[in-house]
Amino acid sequence: MDKIIVRGGRQLSGTVKVEGAKNAVLPVIAASMIASEGKSVLHEVPALADVFTIKEVLSHMNADVSFKDNTVTVDASKPLKTEAPFEYVRKMRASVLVLGPLLARYGHAKVAMPGGCAIGSRPIDLHLKGFEAMGANVHVGNGFVEVQADGRLQGAKIYLDVPSVGATENIMMAAALADGKTIIENSAKEPEIVDLANFLNKMGAKVVGAGTETIRIEGVERLHGVEHTIIPDRIEAGTFMVAAAITGGNILVKGAELEHLRSLVSKMEEMGVKIKEEEDGLRVIGPKRLKATDIKTLPHPGFPTDMQSQMMALMLNAHGTSVITETVFENRFMHVEEFRRMNAKLKIEGRSVIVEGPTTLQGAEVAATDLRAGAALILAGLTAEGYTRVTELIHIDRGYVNLAEKLASLGADIERVSDKEKISVG
Numbered sequence: 001m002d003k004i005i006v007r008g009g010r011q012l013s014g015t016v017k018v019e020g021a022k023n024a025v026l027p028v029i030a031a032s033m034i035a036s037e038g039k040s041v042l043h044e045v046p047a048l049a050d051v052f053t054i055k056e057v058l059s060h061m062n063a064d065v066s067f068k069d070n071t072v073t074v075d076a077s078k079p080l081k082t083e084a085p086f087e088y089v090r091k092m093r094a095s096v097l098v099l100g101p102l103l104a105r106y107g108h109a110k111v112a113m114p115g116g117c118a119i120g121s122r123p124i125d126l127h128l129k130g131f132e133a134m135g136a137n138v139h140v141g142n143g144f145v146e147v148q149a150d151g152r153l154q155g156a157k158i159y160l161d162v163p164s165v166g167a168t169e170n171i172m173m174a175a176a177l178a179d180g181k182t183i184i185e186n187s188a189k190e191p192e193i194v195d196l197a198n199f200l201n202k203m204g205a206k207v208v209g210a211g212t213e214t215i216r217i218e219g220v221e222r223l224h225g226v227e228h229t230i231i232p233d234r235i236e237a238g239t240f241m242v243a244a245a246i247t248g249g250n251i252l253v254k255g256a257e258l259e260h261l262r263s264l265v266s267k268m269e270e271m272g273v274k275i276k277e278e279e280d281g282l283r284v285i286g287p288k289r290l291k292a293t294d295i296k297t298l299p300h301p302g303f304p305t306d307m308q309s310q311m312m313a314l315m316l317n318a319h320g321t322s323v324i325t326e327t328v329f330e331n332r333f334m335h336v337e338e339f340r341r342m343n344a345k346l347k348i349e350g351r352s353v354i355v356e357g358p359t360t361l362q363g364a365e366v367a368a369t370d371l372r373a374g375a376a377l378i379l380a381g382l383t384a385e386g387y388t389r390v391t392e393l394i395h396i397d398r399g400y401v402n403l404a405e406k407l408a409s410l411g412a413d414i415e416r417v418s419d420k421e422k423i424s425v426g
C-alpha cells in the first residue's frame with residue numbers, strides 16, 4: 001500500500017500548472033458517446049484514476065477510446081452496448097453519467113445502482129425524475145437501475161429540488177436528442193456544467209442558459225464528434241492556493257480561473273492571504289499570521305464542498321475560532337477524526353465544525369477518507385511537527401495527478417513511497 005510522507009516546516013514557492021478538471025472531463029467523456037458519427041478529441045485531460053475508469057466504461061460499451069499525452073479520442077460511431085456493470089460504478093459514482101447519453105441515443109440504459117459513500121448517501125432520484133418526466137420508464141431492482149423509452153424521449157419541464165450537478169448533466173445530455181424543448185429549472189450552475197453545455201453545442205446540440213438556474217435544451221436529430229479542451233480544475237487550483245497560504249509561501253497557480261474561484265478567493269482574502277490575478281493564473285502569497293473566518297458550503301457560486309476539508313487545514317493554522325458549515329453533503333466530516341490524530345482542536349456540532357486555531361499540529365499516521373480529505377491531510381502535514389504519513393491514496397489518485405511530486409517541486413519535504421520500497425524518511 002502506497003503512502004505519502006510529508007515533513008512540515010517548509011515554505012512553498014514557485015509555479016504549478018493546473019490540470020484539466022476531473023468534474024468536467026467525466027461528463028464530457030460520457031457525452032462523447034452520444035455522437036453517432038465522427039470522433040471526439042478532448043485536450044487537457046488529466047491522467048486520473050477516474051479518467052481511466054470512465055475510459056474502461058466506454059470501451060466496455062464498445063466505443064473506441066484512446067488516451068495519450070493528455071488527449072482522449074473517442075469514436076462511438078459503432079453500435080454501443082447499453083449496460084455498465086457494478087465494478088465500474090463501485091470504483092466511481094460518476095459512472096451513472098452514462099445513463100443520459102445512452103438513453104438519448106438508444107432509448108435504453110442500465111447501470112448498477114450507486115450506493116452511498118464516505119461523504120453521504122448520494123441518491124440519484126433527481127436524475128431518474130428527470131428521465132421519467134421525458135417519458136422514460138425507470139426500474140430499480142436487483143441492485144440495478146434501468147431506464148427505457150419507447151421511441152424518442154419527449155422534451156419536458158423539470159424542476160430540480162436541489163441544484164444537483166450530476167442530475168443537471170444527465171438530464172442535459174438526455175434532452176440533447178429528445179423531441180422538443182426541455183427546460184431544467186433550479187439547475188446547477190457550476191463551471192463544469194457550462195463546459196459540458198459548450199461541448200454539446202459544438203457537437204450540434206442546442207443548449208442555452210448553462211451557468212444560470214434555467215437551462216433550455218431544444219432536442220436535435222443527432223450529434224457528431226468534435227474537438228474540445230477541458231476547463232482547468234478549480235479544486236486542484238484551490239488546493240495549491242491553500243498550500244501557498246498554509247506555508248506562508250508564494251505560488252503562481254498557472255491556469256487558475258478567478259471567475260471559477262471567487263468564493264474561495266474572497267474567504268482566503270478574509271484570512272489575510274494575498275491573491276493577485278496575473279496573465280497566466282493566480283499568484284497566492286501566504287501571510288505571517290492567518291486570521292480565522294467562517295465558511296458555509298453551498299452550490300456554485302457558493303463555497304464549494306470540494307474545498308471544505310482543505311479550508312479546515314488552513315483554519316487550524318489561523319488565529320481564532322472558525323466555523324465550517326457543510327450543507328451540500330450530510331456526512332462530509334470524516335477527516336475531522338484524522339485531523340484530531342494530528343492534535344487538532346475540532347468540535348462537531350450538527351452540520352458544523354468549530355475549529356480552534358492556531359494548533360501546533362503533530363505528524364501522525366492518517367488515512368485519506370475521501371479524495372479532498374486526503375489532500376487536506378497532506379496540506380496539514382506541510383505545517384505539522386515531524387512526519388505525517390497519509391494512507392489510502394486510492395482516494396487521492398481519483399482526483400489529483402502527482403500531488404506529492406508537484407508539492408515537492410514547490411519545495412515541500414514530501415515523497416510517495418510504496419511498502420515495497422525502503423522508506424527513506426521518518
Ligand SMILES: CC(=O)N[C@H]1[C@@H](OP(=O)(O)OP(=O)(O)OC[C@H]2O[C@@H](n3ccc(=O)[nH]c3=O)[C@H](O)[C@@H]2O)O[C@H](CO)[C@@H](O)[C@@H]1O
Pocket residue numbers: 022023024026094120121122123124125126127128162163164165166167188299305306328329330
Ligand atoms: C463527478 C462530479 O462532478 N462530482 C461533483 C458533483 O457530485 P454530484 O453530481 O454527485 O453531486 P450533486 O450536486 O448531485 O449532489 C448535491 C446534493 O444533492 C443531493 N442529490 C443529488 C442528486 C439526486 O438525485 N438527489 C439528491 O438528493 C446529494 O445527495 C447531495 O446532497 O457535485 C458535488 C457537489 O458540488 C461535488 O462535491 C462533486 O465533486
Ligand SMILES: C=C(OP(=O)(O)O)C(=O)O
Pocket residue numbers: 023093094119306371372399
Ligand atoms: C466528491 C468528489 O468527487 P465524486 O463526485 O467523483 O465522488 C470530489 O471531487 O471532491
